[in-house]
Amino acid sequence: MIVPVILAGGSGERLWPLSRSLHPKQFLNLSGESSLLQTTYKRIKQLDLKLHDSIVVCSQDHRFIVAEQLKDDLPNIDILLEPESKSTAPAIALAAFHAIQKNENATLLVVPSDHNIDDLNSFRSSTKKAVQIALAESLVTFGIVAKTPHTGFGYIKKGVELDETACYVDQFIEKPCHDKALEYIQSGDYFWNSGMFVFKAKRYIELLQRFEPEIFHACQKSINMASKDLDFIRVETKSFRESPSKSIDYAVMEPITRSKHSSDSVVMVPLDSNWSDIGTWSALWEMREKDQQGNCIIGDAIYKDTTNCMVHANAKLVALLGVDNLVVVDTKDALLVANMNKDQEVKQIVEKLKSSNRDEWEVSREVYRPWGNFDTLEQGLGYKVKKITVQTGASLSLQKHLKRAEHWVVVSGVAKVTRENDVFYVRENESTYIPIGAIHALENSGDEVLELIEVQTGDILNEEDIIRYKDNYGRQ
Numbered sequence: 001m002i003v004p005v006i007l008a009g010g011s012g013e014r015l016w017p018l019s020r021s022l023h024p025k026q027f028l029n030l031s032g033e034s035s036l037l038q039t040t041y042k043r044i045k046q047l048d049l050k051l052h053d054s055i056v057v058c059s060q061d062h063r064f065i066v067a068e069q070l071k072d073d074l075p076n077i078d079i080l081l082e083p084e085s086k087s088t089a090p091a092i093a094l095a096a097f098h099a100i101q102k103n104e105n106a107t108l109l110v111v112p113s114d115h116n117i118d119d120l121n122s123f124r125s126s127t128k129k130a131v132q133i134a135l136a137e138s139l140v141t142f143g144i145v146a147k148t149p150h151t152g153f154g155y156i157k158k159g160v161e162l163d164e165t166a167c168y169v170d171q172f173i174e175k176p177c178h179d180k181a182l183e184y185i186q187s188g189d190y191f192w193n194s195g196m197f198v199f200k201a202k203r204y205i206e207l208l209q210r211f212e213p214e215i216f217h218a219c220q221k222s223i224n225m226a227s228k229d230l231d232f233i234r235v236e237t238k239s240f241r242e243s244p245s246k247s248i249d250y251a252v253m254e255p256i257t258r259s260k261h262s263s264d265s266v267v268m269v270p271l272d273s274n275w276s277d278i279g280t281w282s283a284l285w286e287m288r289e290k291d292q293q294g295n296c297i298i299g300d301a302i303y304k305d306t307t308n309c310m311v312h313a314n315a316k317l318v319a320l321l322g323v324d325n326l327v328v329v330d331t332k333d334a335l336l337v338a339n340m341n342k343d344q345e346v347k348q349i350v351e352k353l354k355s356s357n358r359d360e361w362e363v364s365r366e367v368y369r370p371w372g373n374f375d376t377l378e379q380g381l382g383y384k385v386k387k388i389t390v391q392t393g394a395s396l397s398l399q400k401h402l403k404r405a406e407h408w409v410v411v412s413g414v415a416k417v418t419r420e421n422d423v424f425y426v427r428e429n430e431s432t433y434i435p436i437g438a439i440h441a442l443e444n445s446g447d448e449v450l451e452l453i454e455v456q457t458g459d460i461l462n463e464e465d466i467i468r469y470k471d472n473y474g475r476q
Contacts, residue, residue, distance in 0.1 A: 064370035089251035143191030149181035218243035404458030413450035
């Protein structure tokens with residue numbers, strides 16, 4: 001039984017300001033018509049393998065985004081919620097324990113949710129080979145055939161050949177400097193570390209117990225005490241937080257390559273494809289189509305005497321004149337201008353935002369909720385204006401506010417409004433008023449998306465001024 005495990009817990013900080021903590025890169029459309037998560041799931045479904053239900057491991061803060069983006073296949077997906085990020089070793093441990101509960105012989109195909117792989121045939125062929133090797137109790141990783149000296153990836157040094165299409169791993173290597181990366185590429189003995197794996201769930205758990213017993217016990221206890229919540233599986237918070245935070249490379253893969261046990265080994269299957277983890281703006285620039293001057297333009301931009309630039313104009317017209325090698329990313333509430341060679345350091349800007357107690361690192365002006373989203377158009381002393389979008393069949397919680405009143409003007413669709421003991425409908429170009437302290441709810445029971453403008457007035461205009469009485473999404 002092959003169980004796909006999709007790791008969807010990353011924060012994507014180097015793709016700020018488009019990627020934010022509450023809506024990171026795996027949920028963005030960066031490479032095609034779908035989000036990276038959706039593309040990853042579609043790629044898995046196209047493998048020529050007999051697959052069991054998939055497991056997605058994600059942050060509890062992202063659960064409704066995952067459910068919405070994978071809604072057509074939710075009956076075939078188990079969504080495990082991490083109370084906080086602990087890196088990949090604990091996340092995979094949760095998936096392994098969960099898979100064993102269903103079938104003790106489960107074999108896991110572990111893939112990140114935010115990678116781009118152009119050649120599906122190569123991926124299909126390499127995966128089939130990796131599964132065959134993993135069934136013989138080996139841990140298998142995918143090594144990307146490296147063609148350029150990239151300093152943003154880890155590397156795998158190949159060891160003794162297993163056969164014509166696989167070899168043992170001699171060493172895992174951290175991200176190198178440019179000169180060292182160039183040396184690796186010229187030698188032909190090194191591959192990019194893809195972060196994708198195939199192994200039996202029980203084998204991974206055995207090795208985790210040997211090398212990282214604290215992770216083993218914390219994850220075992222948290223999954224044994226897990227509870228079902230709507231479409232999600234919540235692991236027990238207190239136990240999971242006791243787990244150390246470590247990547248699978250540090251926790252299991254590297255210790256195995258140093259182990260003296262005769263049965264310990266990691267096998268690498270090469271993957272020769274145009275692959276990217278889309279971890280930086282330059283990585284996106286490399287994979288997207290460019291003009292004759294080397295510019296990748298996404299959105300509304302004009303430019304003259306401009307070369308080798310990555311432009312993402314999400315909110316307004318962007319104009320460039322006489323510049324080279326820049327990253328320019330414009331969103332509704334933030335603008336990034338950076339040297340392309342410095343894009344690995346964008347996360348330092350995110351850290352600066354955190355230390356300055358600014359919220360732009362976490363959330364953009366457009367905020368996603370299980371029922372839809374809202375965009376804060378304007379705010380000032382004593383007022384805030386939002387555009388609210390409610391999906392068909394969705395509803396906001398039955399709630400009240402102690403410090404603010406709300407005025408709703410319907411732009412499109414039909415709003416079903418509950419206000420104290422009254423239930424009524426507000427249609428396009430109509431409005432209603434919710435006084436301070438009034439218990440109210442908003443529902444879209446129609447067959448088209450509901451859009452309305454909300455004007456808040458009062459002393460406190462943040463999301464903390466909500467007292468919920470009833471909620472369809474399990475929120476407190």
